[in-house]
Amino acid sequence: TQLLEQSPQFLSIQEGENLTVYCNSSSVFSSLQWYRQEPGEGPVLLVTVVTGGEVKKLKRLTFQFGDARKDSSLHITAAQTGDTGLYLCAGVRDMRFGAGTRLTVKP
Amino acid sequence: NAGVTQTPKFRVLKTGQSMTLLCAQDMNHEYMYWYRQDPGMGLRLIHYSVGEGTTAKGEVPDGYNVSRLKKQNFLLGLESAAPSQTSVYFCASSLDRGRGNQPQHFGDGTRLSIL
16 A cells, blocks of 8 residues: 655745645655645646656646655745645555645745 | 536535435546545545446445446445544546546535534
């Protein structure tokens, strides 16, 4: 059973700051997805990473997949209040989600 | 463009009562899923379906049953509700995991409280 750990659990920063959140697994991911969830809504897919060492960018968000495909990170540059939400990583094959990082960006 | 629709959005039950949560998708997706989300525990898979007429157990299936009689609908049943089943329930659908890394499309959730 693949266990996903996300850190930190909570993060509160000021608008304009940079941040990184992490997703680590006890075993190798076949592929991994990052989702963002806003209050009262379901998660929405941000990105899928498949290849070890892969880097994907989505505007101010940069996603990295570890070379060994056991970890991933999400870096946000110059955070905005609209980035506030719960960030979840998920292993695609076994449909298992991490507990998430709850990000609050203050104006 | 409705996507994934869950009904009801809120429900309060007494211990021992039964109910059914309905999920409907209009994207012609093969796969459908039911998750529960509890504070600090993320989303946990209850049951899923890989096509009409099929169901399979996920990580936390006990106390729940599901049915997929029509491709567009996936029902989650609680036969005898327990306070431990108080949670937010999410339904999701995806095109086909076999085609590689398809995203899951989620509904907005059903908030269920068992007293």
